[in-house]
Structures are given as structure tokens and as C-alpha cells.
Amino acid sequence: MSIRFDQAAGTLSPAGPTLTRRMSDLEGLFRDQNSWRTAVADGDPIVYSVVSSPVPEIDRELPQSITTIHPGTTGGEFWMTKGHQHPNHQGEIYLGMSGNGGLLMFDGKDTRWVDMAPGTIGYIPPGWAHRSVNVGSEPYSFLAVYPGGAGHDYSWVLENGLGQRVWRQDDGLAFVDYFAEV
Numbered sequence: 001m002s003i004r005f006d007q008a009a010g011t012l013s014p015a016g017p018t019l020t021r022r023m024s025d026l027e028g029l030f031r032d033q034n035s036w037r038t039a040v041a042d043g044d045p046i047v048y049s050v051v052s053s054p055v056p057e058i059d060r061e062l063p064q065s066i067t068t069i070h071p072g073t074t075g076g077e078f079w080m081t082k083g084h085q086h087p088n089h090q091g092e093i094y095l096g097m098s099g100n101g102g103l104l105m106f107d108g109k110d111t112r113w114v115d116m117a118p119g120t121i122g123y124i125p126p127g128w129a130h131r132s133v134n135v136g137s138e139p140y141s142f143l144a145v146y147p148g149g150a151g152h153d154y155s156w157v158l159e160n161g162l163g164q165r166v167w168r169q170d171d172g173l174a175f176v177d178y179f180a181e182v
Contacts, residue, residue: 016063026082036074047069068139077165084152085128097141100136
């Protein structure tokens with residue numbers, strides 16, 4: 001199989017499934033729920049999209065996807081992916097393609113942050129929940145390659161958080177405790 005990777009366009013060809021996440025799909029993830037509700041009511045913007053290859057998400061396969069997170073904040077918190085934990089703990093890699101973002105990882109005790117930019121490879125070790133965050137003013141895109149049988153548990157993040165949240169500050173970004181009042 002041959003898959004064309006268009007870095008500038010953020011596409012894969014042939015393409016597999018495409019997923020679009022709007023603000024309404026991110027219920028419970030932003031600390032400031034009033035700002036989240038306002039964003040949903042004010043047009044329910046697209047926060048991110050995921051374009052997948054046709055490689056199936058089954059054991060022994062290595063699917064790929066390109067995620068693009070739009071720039072923005074909700075209540076001061078940078079826009080992000082839902083985040084997930086792999087029930088079948090396996091490693092994963094992300095390759096920064098465009099824009100500036102970060103990879104937030106949490107193992108239930110420790111939190112790690114990896115700055116992501118074009119050409120940066122972020123490695124997610126087995127057992128670490130993770131989410132991507134756009135910390136720039138342009139769309140942030142990355143290529144993900146992951147074991148097809150790893151699975152995706154989004155409820156783990158809702159229950160356990162990710163250790164920290166990423167907030168916009170005048171001079172950049174700040175990290176605050178995930179469950180702290182801001």
C-alpha cells in the first residue's frame with residue numbers, strides 16, 4: 001500500500017475516515033464551563049479535525065492520521081484535542097507538521113509537556129494519557145502513527161484529568177493544576 005502525505009495541505013491519500021470535533025463535542029473538558037457554553041451558543045466552532053489513512057485500527061496494523069487544531073482559547077484555556085488513554089498500553093509517535101503546539105501527557109501521577117513544531121517528533125510512552133494543544137496563532141497540525149489495537153479511552157481523561165491545563169498568558173503560556181479553580 002502507498003499513502004501520499006501532503007504536508008502543506010494536511011491530507012492523506014487515499015483518505016480513510018475524517019472526524020470533525022466542534023466545541024459541543026468537548027463537553028466537560030474546559031475548566032470554564034460558562035465560556036464553553038457561550039462558545040457553543042455562539043456558533044459551535046470547529047476546534048479540530050482528524051483525517052485518517054485507510055489502514056484499519058486493528059491489532060498488528062499501524063494506522064496514521066493528521067490532526068489539525070485551530071487556534072483559539074475558551075476562558076483562557078488553549079484549544080485542544082479531547083485526549084485519551086490507550087486501554088491496551090502501547091507507544092505512539094506524533095510528528096509536528098505546521099504551527100506551534102504541544103503534547104500534554106499524564107500517567108496518573110506525573111505530567112509531561114513536549115513543545116511541538118514542524119519537524120519535532122513527540123514520543124508517547126505506553127500507559128500515558130495524552131492530548132495535543134494549539135499554543136499558537138495559526139492552525140497546528142501533526143501526523144500520528146499508532147498501534148491499531150491500542151484502542152482509545154476518552155472517558156479516562158474526563159475522570160482523571162491530565163495533571164495540568166494549558167492557559168494563555170500575556171507572555172506565552174502557563175500550566176495550572178488540572179482540578180484547580182482558575
